[in-house]
Amino acid sequence: MSGLSKQGLSAILHPGMLVRHPDRPDWGLGQVQSAINGKVTVNFEHAGKQVLDAKVVTLQLVFGPQG
Template structure:
């Protein structure tokens, strides 16, 4: 997250409206309000293997 780079990279777990649950490398699972905080996309989602 731009304001907390020490949290490391994160993986989005779920999105409900403006609430995004992200599992960060160094901080664990956090719920982010994207109405108040911007997240940087480092890698686009990959389609599931099937």
């Protein structure tokens, strides 16, 4: 993962960023609500608000309008 640890990725996440859960593609596109102490709260299109542990899951950043 290009040199970033899982905690490192959560450190760069901030509200408004778009992400996908790699193991839950059915959740759709998610928008980061908060990222505090390794806990990331994301509001997903089809799964609603989820609190994820950045030590367990590495979210995929989404760039551009395509989602």
